[in-house]
Amino acid sequence: MNVLRRLPGKDVVVALLAILLVFGLSGALTGYQVYVVTVVVIFTVIGASHTILFGAAGQPSVGHAALLGAGVYTAVAIGQAGLGMEVELVGGVVVGTLIGVVIGLPSLRIGSLYLAIATLALCVVGQQIYFEWTALTGGGAGVQIPPPTLFGTVYTPLGLLYIALVMMGVCLLFARNLLRGRQGRAWNALRTSPLAASSLGMSLGWQKVAAFGVSGALVGCAGVLYAHAVNYVSPQDFTLDLSIVTLVIAIIGGQRYLWGAALGAIFVEGVPEVLRATGEFRYVIFGAVFVLIMLFFPEGFAGGIVALWRRWGPGRRPSGPAPVELQPTATLLEAELAQSTTGAGGGGERLSIKDVRVAFGGVTAVDGVTVDIAPGSVVGLVGPNGAGKTTLLNAISGFVPVESGTVAVGEHVLRARRPAQRRALGVGRTFQNLSLHEGLTVLDHLMIGQHAVAGYGPVGQALRLPPFVKGERRMRATALETAEILGLGHLVGERVENLAYGVQKRVDVARAIVARPRILLLDEPAAGLTPDEGDDLVGRVLVHSRHVGATVVLVEHNIELVMRVTDRVVALNFGRVIADDVPDVVRRQDDFVEAYLGS
């Protein structure tokens, strides 16, 4: 999260130095070596496209050979029309983006595994189309491609290497900017926890379509460079194997890191050339190394290097990561709640649930529930296991379809909306079973929580415009403030998987409240915590909600806790409301006691 430090960042400087180094050395290379280096550069860009699509958004694609072909043949077509490489590059990017978006579109309907199968189909059909489209591709005989002409100047292979280096720099900078900030966080969030991501206002399908589009743009650009690098292409080149090789580049290099794509490209395209002396055997070695890397370094070269750096480099931690525990401050609840203003303390939205019915097959989980929750109030939702509490929350947040009845936030009726759209109306929720983003830090979670209120879009982010810088600064401040309120202030840099359960629970809650939802749905926040921890967490959340003004629905089994902190208690049993009043009245109601304690 060093996005806010002065630009350009350290990583950009390192990348520039590396590119300049290749520039400097390239004069001494033989013609064939220039070709190999150019191919490595091009495949770095293709690898980076997988870093975005697979590494960040979690979508493997084996259709990249067809995408590369699209870039190549766009270059061929534009070149035949007598236009220069500048037009070819624009064309390649446009065509690549379009095809990428089109392949991505099914993700609005189908899961990532099935989409991966669809990309396999794309790969096969793409190659067949190239074979059949003989006017453009020359069919099986292939087509010759003239040297590149950029702005009227014809370039030699060495010149093409320079062009490729510049384009790689541009592509990597673009990809890096997208990955650092709201867009990259969204991709990482939906990869690691689709459920939480959609509750935070991310549309899973469209995010993936966007990732496909960006990935396609990079490959389209690479295709144009590739066309000129190889001089001659035939549809035979764009096989499933090529697709797999491009994916292998990203994975073997480390799909979480852009620079991993460069390492992968060097290994996949460069090393077999170095191993040429070993003859046919080199591909066997290559395949074996790939399997070994998958087995022992699942995060690839880059991941391995980062792990070693963390372990042995400067700034290393003395001990391995033990779960980080926090001591609860049990007294906080009473003291803080007494101090903060009670009741409808400004802000918050009305939540009206009218005659809502939810059924799973023959089982009616929620059976005609009507509850009206005043703005700014804290309502406890209680009931025995299977009473329909979580189902009701799921219905409100749009995860399960409502059979009949309506849910309204203020004036807006929520019927049949997708979970992501509720975030726009200010509905936030936590999860009974933790739904955290593995591998990301506490601060990342708090930034992800503010996805819907970032105040800038992907374009502003890619170009690092002022709204991006301002938005990031503001979100970071809010994140740190919320972390402080929840007692996570000193843990913001910690990865969530290193935290103890109780602390993880706090992070889950923090992510839901950091964007200041107008309606906050808490699903058993104290479950699995010690009584002190539970009191502490719920107390902190309620202090925050009153501070920012939110309506709170608290599902919780700890009746004593609920009775103490809520303005009103709604009790469910067998999907129906059996009690709905202030805590002291509900406590004495006979059927409530019976449902809970038995007669």
Next chain:
Amino acid sequence: MSTFFQAVVTGLMTGGVYALLALSIALIFKTMDAVNFATASMGAFCAFLFFQVGTVLGLGWGAGLAVSALGAVLLGLAVERGIVRPLGGGDLFRLVLATMGLDILLNNGTQLLFGSGVQNINAPLPSGGWDVAGVNVDLARLTILGIAVAGTAVIAVVLRYTNLGVGMRAYAQDPQAAALMGVPARTVSRWTWVISSLLGLIAAVMVASVSVLSVGFLQGTFISAFTAAVLGGLSSLPGAVTGGFVLGVLEALSIAYAPRAVTIVLPVLIILVVLMIRPAGLFGRLSAQRA
């Protein structure tokens, strides 16, 4: 009309091979939740063993079959022990990717060991054919169909009636729960790969006996078998078999009636249509999840 029946008969015969290989893919998918991209290269490697022992060394096809079956078993065990088990139940895509690596390794290993030539394995299949009401039934292909049906039946019986089969089905639904109930997870995983590998061998030898044997010769069949498995629902074994026969017939019909371009992209079209309309396939079920 006889063109139609001819296409159906030919299609069913091709479909038998698809069904076997689809079964091999679906079996792995059902228990491991992963697609084995090395299915074709594993089968091809074993088919080369068959050819090497049976024809090149001249020991006859019986010895060839025995050695290649042994090879398939060992290969299945090696893959399970060397790749699948170390990867554990972790990230599924890692297993898929590892099988891609294995595919590269095996393809090039096969080429290194057996050369890149095109071979004819001269399988001992009956020649000639019967004429049934104007429809030609090729005896070699009919034999292959018979073997495919028999193989499928054996698998069905094993899965349904043996202890191992019940364990495999339990493991497929929930490995952890199965292990807690005393299903030996390792044994199940091991046998799944062995059976899948054997199915691959049978399919490879059958394809090679009606066409030729060369490195990567099974890739096309793999794509078709994979399509068949998707059509049937990937995790459904009866679905894979049905999908295999349906695809075989559809392909034969499109060769008979449709333009060439349609035949070429047919598998892809089927995959796309199935994914868009019914991602779970004909027989599969999408698992429900709770928020």
